[in-house]
Amino acid sequence: MNYWLFKSEPSAYSVDDLARDRVTAWTGVRNYQARNLMRDAMRAGDRAFFHHSSCEEPGIAGIAEICRPAYPDETQFDRKSRYYDAGAPRDNPRWFNVDVKFVRKTRVVTLAELRAQKALKNMQVLKRGNRLSITPVTPAEWACVEHLLEKT
DNA sequence: GCCAACGTTGGC
């Protein structure tokens, strides 16, 4: 099993939205690195931190599970979508998405709190200039954050 | 609102 971190702006889609929907298609990713992670490395059953970005309190806010491996992202074919891609015909899709399922909400673990952990000093989401919306998390990092979540 | 960092685009 692999571990991941998914960033989302809560004004666009929050952990509460996922709690309501239970399952959602993680469409709209238009970055090749993030796409490759979804398409090539994610498996059903993988777990992910749901991270809120560009908001009042950026940080980890919940846990989700990959419940369907990658398949072509419908929004790339939809002329009316902001994610439409004229260079991606149906017979040669460029963008993929997985489905994620709600596991639970957590207290918000802020970036400052994450940065204070020595065990997380190499965590990709904390690296300077990181803009990738999907990043891998190591088992050790996952365990460290889970431990943090048990505290208040 | 600022600005550093990064990905993409396009001229050459």
Place this chain on the structure above:
DNA sequence: GCCAACGTTGGC
């Protein structure tokens, strides 16, 4: 294939 210009991300 290089690289400057540009647009976007996202923390602060």
